[in-house]
Amino acid sequence: MNCKLMLVAACFAGLSGAPFAQETQSGDAARGFKAYKHHLCDTCHGSVGQGGERGAGPKIAPAVWPYPAFAQQVRKPRQLMIPYSEKTLAENELADIHAYLRTIKTPPAAKDVPLLKDF
Ligand code: HEC
Numbered sequence: 001m002n003c004k005l006m007l008v009a010a011c012f013a014g015l016s017g018a019p020f021a022q023e024t025q026s027g028d029a030a031r032g033f034k035a036y037k038h039h040l041c042d043t044c045h046g047s048v049g050q051g052g053e054r055g056a057g058p059k060i061a062p063a064v065w066p067y068p069a070f071a072q073q074v075r076k077p078r079q080l081m082i083p084y085s086e087k088t089l090a091e092n093e094l095a096d097i098h099a100y101l102r103t104i105k106t107p108p109a110a111k112d113v114p115l116l117k118d119f
């Protein structure tokens with residue numbers, strides 16, 4: 001590994017506060033769905049992470065951010081999103097939410113939906 005790459009890796013690990021080993025979290029998707037609603041993520045990001053109305057929150061699924069970046073955003077949002085500390089949202093709940101979002105599939109293209117072909 002060259003020096004630049006190592007620097008980027010160290011920087012990323014430092015920013016997220018989590019080692020790379022945690023990049024794949026093993027949360028429970030069913031519990032995550034409940035936590036996603038309970039913590040009101042859906043009010044801004046939509047019930048399947050499709051993005052909120054009038055730009056309330058961006059689309060966050062099905063292209064889910066890797067866990068360290070995801071956790072960093074939820075703990076210390078970079079712009080307008082409200083921050084969730086570990087007091088209000090435990091680390092295991094956050095992993096569950098991440099697992100739930102990862103179960104969301106890409107919807108078919110409009111051209112592949114028979115009912116939409118005539119539009
Ligand atoms: C009050 C509205 C609101 C709530 C509630 C909210 N978010 Fe956000 N979220 C935002 C906005 C606005 C952004 C854009 C970046 C920013 O403002 O930091 C964002 C960005 C994100 C991003 C990064 C996606 C991107 O492209 O910027 C993730 C991941 C995310 N939110 C996850 C969550 C999760 C998980 C929850 C619940 C624990 C949650 N959000 C609750 C408004 C919200």
